[in-house]
Amino acid sequence: MKRFIVPGCVLVFALVFFVSDRAAADIKLPSDSAYRTVKKDSPQYRDIVSLFATAIESAKQKDLDSVLSLYATKYLNSGYSKADVRRQWEQIFRHFDQLDMDHRIYEIEVSGDYARMKCGGLLLGEPAVPSADEGTVGVIDSWKFATHQLVRENGEWKILGNQVPYDSGEEHHPLF
Numbered sequence: 001m002k003r004f005i006v007p008g009c010v011l012v013f014a015l016v017f018f019v020s021d022r023a024a025a026d027i028k029l030p031s032d033s034a035y036r037t038v039k040k041d042s043p044q045y046r047d048i049v050s051l052f053a054t055a056i057e058s059a060k061q062k063d064l065d066s067v068l069s070l071y072a073t074k075y076l077n078s079g080y081s082k083a084d085v086r087r088q089w090e091q092i093f094r095h096f097d098q099l100d101m102d103h104r105i106y107e108i109e110v111s112g113d114y115a116r117m118k119c120g121g122l123l124l125g126e127p128a129v130p131s132a133d134e135g136t137v138g139v140i141d142s143w144k145f146a147t148h149q150l151v152r153e154n155g156e157w158k159i160l161g162n163q164v165p166y167d168s169g170e171e172h173h174p175l176f
C-alpha cells in the first residue's frame with residue numbers, strides 16, 4: 001500500500017504544478033524597473049482606488065457576483081484560482097455580518113496594462129452566529145506593506161494575483 005501512496009503523491013504534485021504552471025505561463029508581469037509611480041490625481045490612480053471602493057461596498061452588501069467581477073479572468077495567486085477565491089468569499093459571507101474594510105494605499109505603480117498597489121488594510125465583521133461576544137467586531141483578515149497585482153481587462157482594472165502557480169508559503173488574502 002505504501003508503494004502506491006508516494007508515486008501517487010508525486011503524480012498529483014506534478015499534475016498540479018505543471019497544469020498550473022501552464023495556466024500562468026501566458027501572463028508575464030513587468031520587471032520592477034518597468035513600473036512608474038502614478039500621481040493621486042491621475043486617471044489610473046483614481047480608477048484603481050475606485051476598484052477597491054467597489055470591493056468594499058460589494059463586500060458590505062455580500063454581493064458575491066460583484067466582488068468576483070473585480071478579479072481578472074486569469075487570476076492566480078500563490079496557487080489559488082478565481083474558483084478558490086469564490087469559495088473563500090462564500091465562507092466569509094456565510095460566517096460574518098456587518099462587513100467593513102479599511103484600506104490604506106501607500107503607492108500605485110503602473111506599467112502599460114499592469115499595475116501594482118502597495119497597501120495595508122483590515123477586513124472586519126461580526127460573527128453571524130450569536131455568541132457571548134455578540135456584537136463584537138472581529139478582524140477577518142489584515143495585511144500591511146502588501147502588494148496587489150492588477151491588470152487592465154477590457155478597459156477596467158482587475159485584481160490579477162501574483163501569478164505564482166504554487167503555494168508560495170505566504171499568507172493568502174481574499175483581495176489579492
